[in-house]
Amino acid sequence: xxxxxxxxxxxxxxxxxxxxxxxxxxxxxxxxxxxxxxxxxxxxxxxxxxxxxxxxxxxxxxxxxxxxxxxxxxxxxxxxxxxxxxxxxxxxxxxxxxxxxxxxxxxxxxxxxxxxxxxxxxxxxxxxxxxxxxxxxxxxxxxxxxxxxxxxxxxxxxxxxxxxxxxxxxxxxxxxxxxxxxxxxxxxxxxxxxxxxxxxxxxxxxxxx
Amino acid sequence: xxxxxxxxxxxxxxxxxxxxxxxxxxxxxxxxxxxxxxxxxxxxxxxxxxxxxxxxxxxxxxxxxxxxxxxxxxxxxxxxxxxxxxxxxxxxxxxxxxxxxxxxxxxxxxxxxxxxxxxxxxxxxxxxxxxxxxxxxxxxxxxxxxxxxxxxxxxxxxxxxxxxxxxxxxxxxxxxxxxxxxxxxxxxxxxxxxxxxxxxxxxxxxxxx
Amino acid sequence: xxxxxxxxxxxxxxxxxxxxxxxxxxxxxxxxxxxxxxxxxxxxxxxxxxxxxxxxxxxxxxxxxxxxxxxxxxxxxxxxxxxxxxxxxxxxxxxxxxxxxxxxxxxxxxxxxxxxxxxxxxxxxxxxxxxxxxxxxxxxxxxxxxxxxxxxxxxxxxxxxxxxxxxxxxxxxxxxxxxxxxxxxxxxxxxxxxxxxxxxxxxxxxxxx
Amino acid sequence: xxxxxxxxxxxxxxxxxxxxxxxxxxxxxxxxxxxxxxxxxxxxxxxxxxxxxxxxxxxxxxxxxxxxxxxxxxxxxxxxxxxxxxxxxxxxxxxxxxxxxxxxxxxxxxxxxxxxxxxxxxxxxxxxxxxxxxxxxxxxxxxxxxxxxxxxxxxxxxxxxxxxxxxxxxxxxxxxxxxxxxxxxxxxxxxxxxxxxxxxxxxxxxxxx
DNA sequence: CATGAATGAGAATTCATTCAT
DNA sequence: TATGAATGAATTCTCATTCAT
Numbered sequence: 112x113x114x115x116x117x118x119x120x121x122x123x124x125x126x127x128x129x130x131x132x133x134x135x136x137x138x139x140x141x142x143x144x145x146x147x148x149x150x151x152x153x154x155x156x157x158x159x160x161x162x163x164x165x166x167x168x169x170x171x172x173x174x175x176x177x178x179x180x181x182x183x184x185x186x187x188x189x190x191x192x193x194x195x196x197x198x199x200x201x202x203x204x205x206x207x208x209x210x211x212x213x214x215x216x217x218x219x220x221x222x223x224x225x226x227x228x229x230x231x232x233x234x235x236x237x238x239x240x241x242x243x244x245x246x247x248x249x250x251x252x253x254x255x256x257x258x259x260x261x262x263x264x265x266x267x268x269x270x271x272x273x274x275x276x277x278x279x280x281x282x283x284x285x286x287x288x289x290x291x292x293x294x295x296x297x298x299x300x301x302x303x304x305x306x307x308x309x310x311x312x313x314x315x316x317x318x319x320x
Numbered sequence: 321x322x323x324x325x326x327x328x329x330x331x332x333x334x335x336x337x338x339x340x341x342x343x344x345x346x347x348x349x350x351x352x353x354x355x356x357x358x359x360x361x362x363x364x365x366x367x368x369x370x371x372x373x374x375x376x377x378x379x380x381x382x383x384x385x386x387x388x389x390x391x392x393x394x395x396x397x398x399x400x401x402x403x404x405x406x407x408x409x410x411x412x413x414x415x416x417x418x419x420x421x422x423x424x425x426x427x428x429x430x431x432x433x434x435x436x437x438x439x440x441x442x443x444x445x446x447x448x449x450x451x452x453x454x455x456x457x458x459x460x461x462x463x464x465x466x467x468x469x470x471x472x473x474x475x476x477x478x479x480x481x482x483x484x485x486x487x488x489x490x491x492x493x494x495x496x497x498x499x500x501x502x503x504x505x506x507x508x509x510x511x512x513x514x515x516x517x518x519x520x521x522x523x524x525x526x527x528x529x
Numbered sequence: 530x531x532x533x534x535x536x537x538x539x540x541x542x543x544x545x546x547x548x549x550x551x552x553x554x555x556x557x558x559x560x561x562x563x564x565x566x567x568x569x570x571x572x573x574x575x576x577x578x579x580x581x582x583x584x585x586x587x588x589x590x591x592x593x594x595x596x597x598x599x600x601x602x603x604x605x606x607x608x609x610x611x612x613x614x615x616x617x618x619x620x621x622x623x624x625x626x627x628x629x630x631x632x633x634x635x636x637x638x639x640x641x642x643x644x645x646x647x648x649x650x651x652x653x654x655x656x657x658x659x660x661x662x663x664x665x666x667x668x669x670x671x672x673x674x675x676x677x678x679x680x681x682x683x684x685x686x687x688x689x690x691x692x693x694x695x696x697x698x699x700x701x702x703x704x705x706x707x708x709x710x711x712x713x714x715x716x717x718x719x720x721x722x723x724x725x726x727x728x729x730x731x732x733x734x735x736x737x738x
Numbered sequence: 739x740x741x742x743x744x745x746x747x748x749x750x751x752x753x754x755x756x757x758x759x760x761x762x763x764x765x766x767x768x769x770x771x772x773x774x775x776x777x778x779x780x781x782x783x784x785x786x787x788x789x790x791x792x793x794x795x796x797x798x799x800x801x802x803x804x805x806x807x808x809x810x811x812x813x814x815x816x817x818x819x820x821x822x823x824x825x826x827x828x829x830x831x832x833x834x835x836x837x838x839x840x841x842x843x844x845x846x847x848x849x850x851x852x853x854x855x856x857x858x859x860x861x862x863x864x865x866x867x868x869x870x871x872x873x874x875x876x877x878x879x880x881x882x883x884x885x886x887x888x889x890x891x892x893x894x895x896x897x898x899x900x901x902x903x904x905x906x907x908x909x910x911x912x913x914x915x916x917x918x919x920x921x922x923x924x925x926x927x928x929x930x931x932x933x934x935x936x937x938x939x940x941x942x943x944x945x946x947x
Numbered sequence: 948c949a950t951g952a953a954t955g956a957g958a959a960t961t962c963a964t965t966c967a968t
Numbered sequence: 969t970a971t972g973a974a975t976g977a978a979t980t981c982t983c984a985t986t987c988a989t
Binding site: 273 | 350432434479490491499514518522
C-alpha cells in the first residue's frame with residue numbers, strides 16, 4: 112500500500128511537472144508555441160514520456176483549464192466571510208476581473224478557447240468546473256434578492272452580471288480596450304470602476320423606496 | 321477603359337472568391353484549419369495564385385476582419401432612422417448580439433482573436449474599424465445623456481455597455497452559456513432579454529418622462 | 530532603316546536596363562537573391578518582359594560575365610603604353626587584382642562560378658572572352674622572354690602567373706585570407722606585395738648574368 | 739555499456755549515411771540541387787529523420803566542410819617523414835593539388851564557397867580547420883627559411899605559395915583551364931609541372947648558380 | 948517507467964516560366 | 969512590344985504521435 116501510494120504520488124508529481132511546464136510555455140510564448148517537444152525539453156524528459164501521463168495535447172490543456180478554476184476558487188475562498196451578499200457579489204466580481212487580468216492564459220482556457228468545450232461535448236461530459244462557479248454566482252445573487260439588495264429573476268441577473276464582467280475582462284486581455292483605456296496600468300482600476308457603476312445601477316436604492 | 325474596368329472587376333471577383341472560400345473553411349473547420357492550400361483547392365486555383373491576390377495568410381484574415389465590420393455597419397445602417405437615442409442604443413445592442421450570434425467567425429476575428437490586434441500593433445497602425453464602431457457607440461450614449469435618458473460619464477457608460485453585450489455574445493458563441501440557456505434556439509431571445517434588463521436598469525427613472 | 534535602327538537601339542537600352550538591374554541586385558543582395566521578379570520590379574517592367582530580351586536567367590548571367598570582361602579590358606586599355614613588357618606584365622597583374630577586389634561579383638561570374646562554363650559547353654561554344662584575355666597574357670609573357678626578362682616555356686609561365694593572381698584574388702574575395710590579412714583595407718596592398726615578390730622571383734636577374 | 743556504445747555507433751552510422759548521400763548528390767547534381775528531401779530519398783528515410791541528425795541544411799554542409807579538411811589531413815599524414823622541408827613543402831603542394839582535383843566538391847566547400855565562412859562569422863567563430871592548415875604551411879615555410887632553402891618573409895611567402903596552388907586548383911576545377919590544358923588527363927601533370935616551376939624559382943639554389 | 952528512432956502529414960512560401968491577349 | 973494571370977514544382981522545416989525496446 113505504501114508503495115502504491117508513493118508511486119501514485121510520484122505519478123502526480125510528474126503530471127504537475129508537465130502541467131507547470133506547459134503553463135510556463137503557454138504564458139511566455141503563447142498558445143501555439145506550446146509543443147509536446149518543448150514541454151518535454153523543459154522538464155528534461157522525452158516527448159514520449161509526456162504521453163505516458165497525458166493522452167494527448169488536448170488533455171494537457173484541459174487539465175490546465177481545471178487548474179485555472181482551482182486557482183480562481185482559491186482566490187474566492189475568503190468570500191464566505193463577507194456577510195452582506197451584495198458586497199460579496201461585488202468582491203466576487205472584482206476577484207473575477209483581477210484573476211482574468213492577472214492570468215489571461217488560464218482565463219483563455221476557462222472562458223474563451225473553444226477547444227475545452229468541444230472536448231467536453233465529445234466526451235458527453237458536463238462543464239463541471241464552470242457550472243459550479245456559475246452556481247456559486249447564482250447563489251449569491253439569489254441571496255441578494257432574498258435580502259432585498261437586488262430584484263428580478265436570479266437566473267437572468269446572474270447571466271447578465273457574469274456576461275458583464277466577462278465582457279470587461281475578455282475585451283481587455285484581447286487588446287480591444289486600447290481606445291477606452293490606453294494605459295495598461297489603468298485597466299484594472301477602470302474595469303473595477305465599470306463594475307462599480309454596474310452594481311450601483313442594479314442595486315435597489317433603499318433611500319428612494 | 322472598359323477593358324481596364326472589367327479586368328479590375330475580375331480581379332476583385334477572385335479576391336472575393338478567396339475571401340469567401342477562406343470564410344467557408346473558417347466556419348466549417350475552424351481558424352487553425354484554414355490553410356492556403358485548402359483555400360486554393362476550394363477555389364480550384366493553385367496555391368501560388370492565392371499569393372497573387374494576398375501578400376500572405378495574415379492579409380486574408382485581416383481582410384475578413386474588415387469585412388466583418390462592413391457587415392455589421394450595413395446591419396446598423398437604418399439605425400439613423402431611430403430618433404430616440406435610447407431606443408437607438410437598444411437596437412444597436414440587439415443588432416450587435418444578432419450579428420455576433422449569426423456570424424461567430426467574423427465576430428471572432430473582430431473582437432476575440434489576438435492575431436489581428438497583434439498585426440496592427442506590429443505595423444504601428446490603429447484599429448480603425450474598431451475605433452469607429454466605438455465612436456458611434458459613444459456618440460449615441462452621449463446623445464442619450466444630453467436628452468436625459470442616461471446619466472454618468474459617457475466614456476464609462478459606453479465601455480460598460482459594450483463590455484456587457486460583448487460578454488453576452490462571446491460567452492454564447494464559445495459555448496459557455498449552456499447551463500444558463502440549454503436550448504440553442506433560446507440563446508438569441510435570452511440575450512436580448514438580458515440586454516433589455518440591463519438598459520432598463522441604467523435608464524433614468526420614468527418619473528421624468 | 531532609321532526606324533529599324535532606332536528600334537534596335539531601344540532594344541539594346543532595355544537589355545542594358547535589365548543587366549544593370551541584375552548587377553545591382555547581384556552586388557547588393559547576392560547571387561541567390563537575384564530573381565526575375567525582382568529584376569522586373571527594379572526596372573518597372575513585368576517579369577514577362579524580361580523574357581523578351583533574355584531567353585532565361587542563365588542568359589542574363591552570361592551577359593554579365595561578358596560585361597565583366599569588357600570592364601577588365603577597359604581597365605587594361607592603357608597597358609599598351611608601357612613599353613617594357615615585364616613592367617606591363619606587372620601592371621597587368623595589379624590591374625587584375627584590383628579588378629577582382631573591386632568587382633567581386635563580376636570576378637565571380639568570370640572566373641569562379643561554374644554555370645557560365647557549363648552553359649558554354651552545352652552550346653558547344655568556346656570561352657571567347659576568357660581565351661582572348663589569356664592570349665593577351667601569353668603575348669606579354671612571350672615578349673618578356675624574347676626581351677630576356679623571363680625564361681622558360683611561355684605556356685607554362687602564363688598559366689602559372691595567372692593561377693597565382695587568381696589564387697590571390699579568389700582566396701581574398703571568398704574570405705579565406707582573414708588569418709593572413711585581418712584588416713580589410715590591407716588586402717589590396719598585401720596582394721600587390723605578393724605579386725611583387727612573385728615577379729621578382731621569376732625575373733632574370735641581369736646583374737648576375 | 740555495450741548497448742550504449744552500439745547505439746552511439748549506429749547514430750554515427752546514420753550521420754555518415756546522410757553525409758555520404760549529401761556528398762553524392764553534391765558531386766552528381768551540384769550544390770544547389772542538394773535538398774533535404776533528396777538526401778532523405780537517397781538514404782530511404784523520411785526528411786524528418788534527417789532533422790534528427792542535423793539541425794538544418796547548413797549543418798550538413800558544414801560537416802562536409804570539416805570532413806574535407808580531415809581527408810586532406812589524412813593525405814598529408816606521412817609528410818612528417820620527409821626530412822627536407824623544401825621537399826616536404828613541394829609534396830604538400832602536390833597533395834593539395836591532387837586533393838583538389840580528386841575532391842572538387844570538398845575543395846569547393848573548403849576554399850571556394852562563401853556560405854561556410856558566412857556561417858562562421860555569423861556565429862562569431864574562427865575558421866579553425868582552415869587556420870590550422872595554414873599554420874602547418876607556415877611552419878614548413880619557416881623551416882625552409884631556417885635551413886636556407888627559402889628566403890624572405892615567411893608570412894608573405896606562405897600566403898603566396900598557397901594562393902598559387904589554390905589558383906591552379908580552382909581554375910582547373912571550375913573549367914577555366916581548357917585553353918591551357920585541353921585534355922582532362924593532362925591537368926594533374928600540368929599543375930604539378932607548374933608547381934615545380936614555381937618552387938624552382940623561389941628556392942635558393944646555392945651550388946648550381 | 949522511459950525513451951530513441953522514426954514518420955506521415957502538412958505548413959507557408961518562392962521561383963522560373965508560359966500562355967493568351 | 970508588353971503584360972496580367974496563372975501554375976507546377978520545389979523548398980525548408982515543424983508537429984503530434986507511435987512503436988519497439
